[in-house]
Amino acid sequence: MxxxxxxxITLPQLKAFVNRAFYPYCPYPTDNITxxxxxxxxxxxxxxxxxVTHYPDQKDKNTIAYSTCKILNIYQSKDLGFIHHHSTKPFVTPGFHIQGYTYTNYQNALFKVFFIRPYDHSWFFSFDQNCSKAIPGWFAEWWYWFGPSDAIYPTNLLKTSFEFYKKHIPDQPIRPLNKIYFHIDMGIPWICSWHFQLALHLQDMPxxxxxxxxxxxxxxxNQDRCSYSNIQKYFDAIKQAKQVVQSVSKAVPLLLPSQLQQTSQKKSSLHTSTTSSSSQKRSKQSKKEKLAQLIDQLMNSSSDEEEVNNDTNDPFGGPLAQGPFEE
Incomplete structure (x- = not known):
């Protein structure tokens, strides 16, 4: 702007200007306060x-000190059932005073919802490990602003672990996606804050x-989650899970409608082979149990979760409680 x-100008003057320029709880240009x-x-x-969870300030319970956000999924328009970006979809949860939203609203939400109180608020971001990797291209811009920069990573994390990780996945034409996938699979969180500033952005302008x-x-x-052995273990578990899924799929072949009808007609004769049927069921059940165990291993591999503080008011161990601009 x-x-x-x-x-x-001074910081108090800048804050006074911001308060005049924007509505409360809308620190962005808008003509619709709702x-x-x-x-x-x-x-x-x-x-x-x-x-999302907002944690109140210890001195002022009505003020948010910091917030945590776990990203569950970033949806494409078709995933949410939109015909196009400006069609309206009702909320699943009833009772909100606005009846619904558009996909454009959804996109704007990812950019605007995190603009809470500049200067003295911070966000703790993380991805859910089940977050879909069918991520729309526009989210790369979100990552550019809110995501971590290369400078903050521990020295060896990008040069060794990330490079080893990339050998196990198809290279993505949208470059940020490789790193987003890395954060999803390895459970890597980060902290983000923002503030307003004046800058000479346009030539010969104020x-x-x-x-x-x-x-x-x-x-x-816990950086051990990104060790070579844990990364290899993670992808080995995925490979084994896929093999079991394929094995189960082959054990239960798809039937055409005509075959289903024939199966129904032969239902009485199948009762005579209960022993054989029971054996097949046990075999399939065993495969399903093995699949469940491998999936459980997949979800828990490389996941010696970070130790958390016992204080239920700060489940992330304290760093969020400090000022966002403190070293």
């Missing part, structure tokens, strides 16, 4: 895209109001 300022933080958060929670983002590594993350 281009301002009238032609020279730097599309505020509550509206956008409701879209993401109602669509099961995120799980100062512009811009957003600056700060990202931070979570020091309590």
């Amino acid at each position: 281009t301002t009238q300022f032609t020279k730097p 599309k505020n933080h509550t509206f956008y958060e409701f879209i993401l929670v109602d669509s099961r895209s995120i799980e 100062y512009s109001l811009v957003r600056e983002f700060r990202v931070k590594w979570w020091e309590q993350y």
